[in-house]
Amino acid sequence: MKEIKGGVTAPQGYKASGVACGIKQSGNLDMSLLVSDTPANAAAVFTTNKMAAAPVHLSKKHLADGQAQAVVINSGNANACTGDGGYEDAIKMAQVTGAALGIDAHDIVVSSTGIIGVPMPMDKVEAGIKDGAAKLYADGGGCAAEAIMTTDTFVKEHAVSFDFDGIEVKVGGMAKGSGMIAPNMATMLAVVTTDAAVAPELLKSMLVSAIDKSFNSITVDGDTSTNDMVVVVANGASGAEVTTGNEAAFQAALDKVCIELAKLIVRDGEGATKFIEIDVVGAASAGDAKKAAMAIANSNLVKTAFFGQDPNWGRIVAAVGYSSAEVDASKVDVYYGEEKLVENGRVVAYDEAKVGAVIQAKDIKVKVDLKLGSGAARVWTCDFSYDYVKINAEYHT
Amino acid sequence: MKEIKGGVTAPQGYKASGVACGIKQSGNLDMSLLVSDTPANAAAVFTTNKMAAAPVHLSKKHLADGQAQAVVINSGNANACTGDGGYEDAIKMAQVTGAALGIDAHDIVVSSTGIIGVPMPMDKVEAGIKDGAAKLYADGGGCAAEAIMTTDTFVKEHAVSFDFDGIEVKVGGMAKGSGMIAPNMATMLAVVTTDAAVAPELLKSMLVSAIDKSFNSITVDGDTSTNDMVVVVANGASGAEVTTGNEAAFQAALDKVCIELAKLIVRDGEGATKFIEIDVVGAASAGDAKKAAMAIANSNLVKTAFFGQDPNWGRIVAAVGYSSAEVDASKVDVYYGEEKLVENGRVVAYDEAKVGAVIQAKDIKVKVDLKLGSGAARVWTCDFSYDYVKINAEYHT
CATH class of the missing domain: 3.60.70.12 (L-amino peptidase D-ALA esterase/amidase)
Incomplete structure (x- = not known):
C-alpha cells in the first residue's frame, strides 16, 4: 500500500x-x-x-x-x-x-x-x-x-x-x-x-x-x-x-x-495546539481499553493540562478510574512518550527533562497499561485551549 | 423550615x-x-x-x-x-x-x-x-x-x-x-x-x-x-x-x-460567570429526564455558548438528541426563562429582547419539554469561560 x-x-x-x-x-x-x-x-x-x-x-x-x-x-x-x-x-x-x-x-x-x-x-x-x-x-x-x-x-x-x-x-x-x-x-x-x-x-x-x-x-x-x-x-x-x-x-x-x-479532523480541532495519541493496553477487554482511552481523551482537565504543557498524570489516572473500565488501582502504569511516570498506581522518579520534551512537542503520545489482560485501543484527541472557548463563545446565532 | x-x-x-x-x-x-x-x-x-x-x-x-x-x-x-x-x-x-x-x-x-x-x-x-x-x-x-x-x-x-x-x-x-x-x-x-x-x-x-x-x-x-x-x-x-x-x-x-x-459549588465553579438551572420535563421517565438534563449541563458547546451569551438552542437540542433519553425529534420544546424558542423540534418566532435579557443575566433558567411523559429532573451547571482553561492550564504539578 x-x-x-x-x-x-x-x-x-x-x-x-x-x-x-x-x-x-x-x-x-x-x-x-x-x-x-x-x-x-x-x-x-x-x-x-x-x-x-x-x-x-x-x-x-x-x-x-x-x-x-x-x-x-x-x-x-x-x-x-x-x-x-x-x-x-x-x-x-x-x-x-x-x-x-x-x-x-x-x-x-x-x-x-x-x-x-x-x-x-x-x-x-x-x-x-x-x-x-x-x-x-x-x-x-x-x-x-x-x-x-x-x-x-x-x-x-x-x-x-x-x-x-x-x-x-x-x-x-x-x-x-x-x-x-x-x-x-x-x-x-x-x-x-x-x-x-x-x-x-x-x-x-x-x-x-x-x-x-x-x-x-x-x-x-x-x-x-x-x-x-x-x-x-x-x-x-x-x-x-x-x-x-x-x-x-x-x-x-x-x-x-x-x-x-x-x-486530520483532530489536528484541525477547534483551537487545538496539540495532537495527542492515547494508547490503553493491558485492559481486560478491547471494549474496556476503548472506554478508558475515550475517558482520558474527553476529560476537559486532561485536555487543558496538555494545553498548559503540564504532565498532569493525576488527571489521567482519575479519568481511567471513572471510565467504567475494569481497573485495579494498584496496577496502573502511565507513560509519556517512552518515559514511565506512574507504576502500580503510584508516581515514580522520572526524568523531568524527557517528560518535558514530550509534552512541549506538538505531537504527544501517552500510554496507559492496566496490566489486567490483552485489551488495547488507540484514540486521538487535541488539547483544549483559550481558542476553543473563544471560537465557541464568540460565534453568534 | x-x-x-x-x-x-x-x-x-x-x-x-x-x-x-x-x-x-x-x-x-x-x-x-x-x-x-x-x-x-x-x-x-x-x-x-x-x-x-x-x-x-x-x-x-x-x-x-x-x-x-x-x-x-x-x-x-x-x-x-x-x-x-x-x-x-x-x-x-x-x-x-x-x-x-x-x-x-x-x-x-x-x-x-x-x-x-x-x-x-x-x-x-x-x-x-x-x-x-x-x-x-x-x-x-x-x-x-x-x-x-x-x-x-x-x-x-x-x-x-x-x-x-x-x-x-x-x-x-x-x-x-x-x-x-x-x-x-x-x-x-x-x-x-x-x-x-x-x-x-x-x-x-x-x-x-x-x-x-x-x-x-x-x-x-x-x-x-x-x-x-x-x-x-x-x-x-x-x-x-x-x-x-x-x-x-x-x-x-x-x-x-x-x-x-x-x-454554592456550582456558583464557585472554576472560571464560572453564569449559574444555569436546567429543567427537563415531560420525559418518558425521571431517569430519562436526568440523562437529558445532564447531557445539556455537561456539553462544552452549551457551556461556551452561555459564556458568550448566545441563545444557542441548536446545541441544547443536539445534546438532548445524544443523551440516550427517549426523544421524539418532532415534539421537543425549549424555553429560555419564560420564552419559548423551539416548538416541536423547530425554532419559532421568539422575542429576541426577552431572550437577550435571560441570557445576559448571571442566573439563567432553561427548560426542555420532551412531551412524552411525566419524568422531570432539575440540574445546575455553570458556563465555560476562558478562566476555566486558564485555571486548569496554568496550574503546574
Whole structure:
C-alpha cells in the first residue's frame, strides 16, 4: 500500500466539483458534488443523535438497497431541526441532483452541514447543484473537499493505492470536522471512494470495522452531532473484485484512509495546539481499553493540562478510574512518550527533562497499561485551549 | 423550615475547628476537625472512581457500623495514588485524631483533598490534628469550612431549622468544590450534621435521596474525582427522633441543605460567570429526564455558548438528541426563562429582547419539554469561560 495524491477522485471512474452558490455569506465554496461514472455499491454509517437532520433520514432510505451513484453535500446550513419542510428540501436536493446528472434520485446520497434550525435557501441550493453538475472534473476532488468545510481551517483529503493480484486498486476520501458540533455547525462528515468492486454487505461491514478504528476513535469535544455521516462508494472501475476471503488488503487500505482523515479532523480541532495519541493496553477487554482511552481523551482537565504543557498524570489516572473500565488501582502504569511516570498506581522518579520534551512537542503520545489482560485501543484527541472557548463563545446565532 | 446562620456547628452538640498546619504553601487553613459531643449515627456516600483515594477506603470501613463521632479533613493533599503508604497515613490520621479527642479511631471519618500523588507530610498533619483538637469551638463551623477549601474562592455553608412535634431540629453543612477535580485537586466534599436522632439505615437512605437531588444534580466539568465524599452525622442532641413514617420534614431539611451546598459549588465553579438551572420535563421517565438534563449541563458547546451569551438552542437540542433519553425529534420544546424558542423540534418566532435579557443575566433558567411523559429532573451547571482553561492550564504539578 502506498500513499497517493488526491482524495475522492483519486480512484478511477469518479468526477467531482465544488462551487459557491451563496449559502455561506463569505462567498466560499459551499456545494460539493461527487459522481461515479457508473452505478456503484455503497454503504454508510450515520449519527445516532435522535435529533438527526433531514438529509440523514433521507440518505439512510436511499442507501437501504446498497446502491448509490452520486453524493451531494452543501455546507453553511445543516438542514437540522427544520421539520417536515426540511425533509422535503432534502428530497428536492436529490431530485435536482438526479435530474442534472441523469441519475435516479434514489441513487443520490444527500448531506448537509452548517447552521442548525434555519430553512435551506433552496433557490441558491438548486442553482448550486446545477452549476456543480456542469463543472464535474476527474480531478475535482480537492474542490469538493473544500466545499464541505465549515469552521475547518484546511482541506482534508487522503488516498492510497495497493496491488490486488496485479491490479492497482485505489481508495480515496475527504472529510470535514473541527468540533463535533462546531458553532451551531453540525459536523463530522466523510466520503470515501474506491475503484474496487465490493458487494454492499461486505462493504458495510468493512466500513463499520474501519470507523471503529478511525472516526469512532477520535474526539474533539465529546459532542455528537445531528448530521454525522460517513459514506463509502465502490464502483469497480479498476476491475478488481473484493470478496470475503481476499479482503484483507482492501480493509487495510480503507482503514488507512479513514484513520488519516480522522487524524486530520483532530489536528484541525477547534483551537487545538496539540495532537495527542492515547494508547490503553493491558485492559481486560478491547471494549474496556476503548472506554478508558475515550475517558482520558474527553476529560476537559486532561485536555487543558496538555494545553498548559503540564504532565498532569493525576488527571489521567482519575479519568481511567471513572471510565467504567475494569481497573485495579494498584496496577496502573502511565507513560509519556517512552518515559514511565506512574507504576502500580503510584508516581515514580522520572526524568523531568524527557517528560518535558514530550509534552512541549506538538505531537504527544501517552500510554496507559492496566496490566489486567490483552485489551488495547488507540484514540486521538487535541488539547483544549483559550481558542476553543473563544471560537465557541464568540460565534453568534 | 427556616434558614439559620452557620454550618456544621449550627445543630446542637457539635464543635469544630480549622487550623493551618503548613500542608498548603500559602499558609491558609488546611486542617478541619468536626466532633460530636456524644457518639452519633452516621452515613456517607463515596466516589465511584476506581482510583479512589486512601481515606475513602478507610472511611468506608469506619462507617460500616453506622457510627461516627468525629470527622477530620485536611486540604492541600488528596492522599490519592499514594499506595499502601497512603493507606497507612490515613489510618495514622484516624489514630492521632482519636487519641487527641479520646475517641475510638474507628469512629473517625477521614478525608483528604488536594494534590494527587504526593505522600502526606505526616509531621505537619499530626501537629495540625493536635492543634485543631485544642481549638474546638461550638461556633467553629466557619473555620472548619474554610480549612477544606482548595481552589474554592468562598466558604460554603448552609443550615436550616424546623419544628418537629414542638422540638426545634437543626441541619447544617459545609462543602467544597470548584472543579470536579480542580488542578490536580481531588474535590467534591461535604459534611452535614443534625441534632436529630436517626437510625443509620434510615439516615443512609435519606442521604442517598438527598444526594440524588443535589450533589448528583450538578456538574462543573464532568470529571469525577478520586476523593468525593458526602457524610452526614446525626447525634440526637435535640431530643427529636426521626423514624420511618415521620421523616418527611427531616428529609426536606436534609434536601434543602444539600441542594444549597451543591448550588454554592456550582456558583464557585472554576472560571464560572453564569449559574444555569436546567429543567427537563415531560420525559418518558425521571431517569430519562436526568440523562437529558445532564447531557445539556455537561456539553462544552452549551457551556461556551452561555459564556458568550448566545441563545444557542441548536446545541441544547443536539445534546438532548445524544443523551440516550427517549426523544421524539418532532415534539421537543425549549424555553429560555419564560420564552419559548423551539416548538416541536423547530425554532419559532421568539422575542429576541426577552431572550437577550435571560441570557445576559448571571442566573439563567432553561427548560426542555420532551412531551412524552411525566419524568422531570432539575440540574445546575455553570458556563465555560476562558478562566476555566486558564485555571486548569496554568496550574503546574
